[in-house]
Amino acid sequence: MNDTITISYEHMFRLSDDCGIFEHAKLTEPRTENGYCVDDVARALVVAVREPEPDAQLLAVTQVYLDFIVDALSTDGRLHNRRGTDRTWQDEPTLEDHWGRALWALGSVVARRPDLAEAVLVHFTTGARRRSQWPRAMAFAALGAAEVLHAYPGNECARELLASASALIGPPTRKLHWRWPEPRLDYANAVLAEAILVAGAALGEDRTHADGLVMLRWLLEVETSGDHLSVTPVDGWSTGELRPGFDQQPIEVATLADACARAYDHTGDQRWLDAVRLCEAWFRGVNDVETPLLDPVSGGCCDGLEPTGRNENQGAESTLALISTQQQARRLQRAL
Template sequence: MAFATLGAVDVLSADRDDLSARALLLDGVASIGAPSDARWPWPESRLRYANAALPEALLAAGAVMDDPWLVARGLAMLRFLLEVETRDGHLSVTGVGGRGPAQRSVQFDQQPIEVAAIADACARAFDISADPSWRDGVATAWAWFTGDNDALTPMIDRESGAGFDGLEAGGRNENRGAESTLAALGTYQQAARLGVLERVAP
């Protein structure tokens, strides 16, 4: 529903009178829900997969509906996610098993789509708020692909542009699937658009 919400926002950006897109957007925002525990300010009991799509959906919906409360909620969720998924100055994202409130240690296998979702959400947060810290979030996401991660391993093949499928404790999964490649290239595009590629050593 978060991704459907993002799609509805794109439709409404072109046609603000599209009733189907507006209904889908409202359903999507409602489906995200609210956190039930102040100690874990996330609408689900565990972090799972492409987590940053949830705050991005709230940000996008809040912007298109001119709803500052939704925007503020999306920004707060994204800050919490970055706090949980950052270690020693680099992204240390949730592994394939998910992460609950008590699980703060390094996890594997880390998935490129999680990092790409962070890049997209931070880019949208910057576009909405103009807060430069969100550009830093995009730079950190791109740095994860270039090797500033828990295994100090590049997750993009610079020669072909392909993305590797998962970050493992001892390196990476050498498979280079479509999802991972799109995640790497999408993150590169956001970093290039916001002018933060130069912050990362080639």
């Protein structure tokens, strides 16, 4: 890890306007014609409220992102995801991943912005009464519920959501070669382990918490090659398939950094701190093709690691994954 981790929000600001954050970019320029999505606006809101020393510009976009999510929320708790440049919603409200990420973001505001907490808790509660059939959607929602419980320890809606997420994700198998609740690794895998960790901790279920650590320990081993990360590619992975796989996505590394930082907070075990450092180093080129994805000029992150280099486009998901990982690495570094 660098001695000093400097986080740039420049590219995040470049991709943002007074409505939200544009999903895609051509190199460093936003592809405005592709519009916005709650998935990325929620990610942006999480990293915005995580910053302990926000400047005026960051505070301004925080409000933009929050307004976007509140506008996407329907009265029955489902959310729109896709929004066009004409500011109209282009889909029907659902309970897919963007719903979970929105609850994560709203919960993060509740926990980290006391001035907004009570008003935003109302919106969180509207969404948190619903349940998704998708484990990752529920896992992201669980992270938001854990944030709410940090600010309001007696909040039953958040506790019930955590319990539902834990039940849907389930425990890892007892097979030593596959300590995971799914038959195949997919995307943003570590969020499942982190959700089990937070559920176990918040609900006082030691066995559940231990299951989360087992899952995360196994995933970290699978996604490590020698002295660097070699993460699950975009098409997923199962036993017997070739490694390394491509294209590797920054979001996979960011979710791993979040989960390992959480595990370190819970246990103080050095292995988790070392893992967060591996995640931060992956963006700087300590990876399968020794290619940095961090662009020090733009402040952005390239969209994927490929067999011969990187995808040069710098969209919102990738840049926010970089910032999120740097935030965790910097936070733990400062705590030492």
